[in-house]
Amino acid sequence: MSILVTSAKWLWESLLDNNKDETTTTTTGELSAMFYCKPCELHVRRLEGFRKHLWSLKHAVQEVRNSCTQLDLVTRKWAKNYAAKPEHATAKIAVWWDMDDCPIPEGYDARQVRPSIEAAFEKLGYSGPVSITAYGDHKRTPTRLLRGLSSTGVALAQTIRQVIYKRMNAYLMEWRDDNPPPATIMLISDHMDDGISRSLVYEQQLKKYNIFLAYSYRPYKMSALVTSAEWLWESLLEVSETTTPVLDKCSERSESTGMFSCKVCFDGYKSFDDFRKHLSSDDHASFVASVLSLIRLNQQNRGYSILRDLRKGRTF
Ligand SMILES: [Zn+2]
Ligand SMILES: [Zn+2]
Known part of the structure; x- marks a missing residue:
């Protein structure tokens, strides 16, 4: 037994399994959510669920309706002009x-x-x-x-x-x-x-x-x-x-x-x-x-060297 006083203990693998039966998405914004979709204001716990969401019609509609204005708001702040330093x-x-x-x-x-x-x-x-x-x-x-x-x-x-x-x-x-x-x-x-x-x-x-x-x-x-x-x-x-x-x-x-x-x-x-x-x-x-013509030649040479590497079986 550890000398630490603990409030909870898990076996590592059972801890990892803990989440299996729960639903993949949640709209309540719990702390455990790993992914967040900005246009839909949606918290998603798992990658699979998040992927599925990104392909959904609901997301596509929200993205069209919301993302443009949000992007504008963010970028507008980029151009802050400061008075000249001495x-x-x-x-x-x-x-x-x-x-x-x-x-x-x-x-x-x-x-x-x-x-x-x-x-x-x-x-x-x-x-x-x-x-x-x-x-x-x-x-x-x-x-x-x-x-x-x-x-x-x-x-x-x-x-x-x-x-x-x-x-x-x-x-x-x-x-x-x-x-x-x-x-x-x-x-x-x-x-x-x-x-x-x-x-x-x-x-x-x-x-x-x-x-x-x-x-x-x-x-x-x-x-x-x-x-x-x-x-x-x-x-x-x-x-x-x-x-x-x-x-x-x-x-x-x-x-x-x-x-x-x-x-x-x-x-x-x-x-x-x-x-x-x-x-x-x-x-x-x-x-x-x-x-x-020099630019074309360089591009051609680059193309040849990629081809040569591919023939040699090199991966990128
Ligand atoms: Zn979304
Ligand atoms: Zn010239």
Whole structure:
């Protein structure tokens, strides 16, 4: 006999059998419930019962009726915007803008992009110099928009969809080397998780950069980045639709590196016209073609090595 005074004792196996005859589901929310269905507010004790429930019509109906609003309520809290801390209030802000994901809306004046973004920063108490680089396939961006952006000091960086995140990430790392904290990094994209945020999470933990995000729709899962502010792209653009563009801000640009660059050919251009000329040149076309064929080759090689592994009987 144990020297402990006990209130109950079981033989291990009989303890495990204890639950056998009980019903599989319960709506009373007992402590012993292992599974919980949020849309139905239902506690389920066993995996089998929970599985059965997830396939039921009742659950399907409840999920349609309840889950959307719940998801919205949760994600709305993600975008809490905090006032600038003193060390970040006047520090520089660098913006990486994925223009394919977050384009300029129809009818919107491209010259308003910079003042709107800056107005949103100022609302939170940020007044440091802002540099913005617009990444995208600018062969498809209307000239009027490109001119509007560059006239307000927004740098234009040509990429193609297949390498955009690689390039954004590479130039982010390059920028980081020249710009130690305190500084703010802003990403405008719906594909934060495609390589960019992973390296940024590391940077943030190591060096304490301040992070902003903007996206065209709220992500279905929370980013691993700790952000100080988040915006929906179109609402960000509405911040200062009535003000006139502040052109002299261009001179405040923290970087003197090219306003016009091709991140496929790794080249910079002195003027807007040189940049446009490059995009329609044979040189650019053949560079794009070689990058694309390299990607195809890599994919093919990956396919072959999977096939080879399968033939060797390796399992994954
Ligand atoms: Zn359910
Ligand atoms: Zn090029």
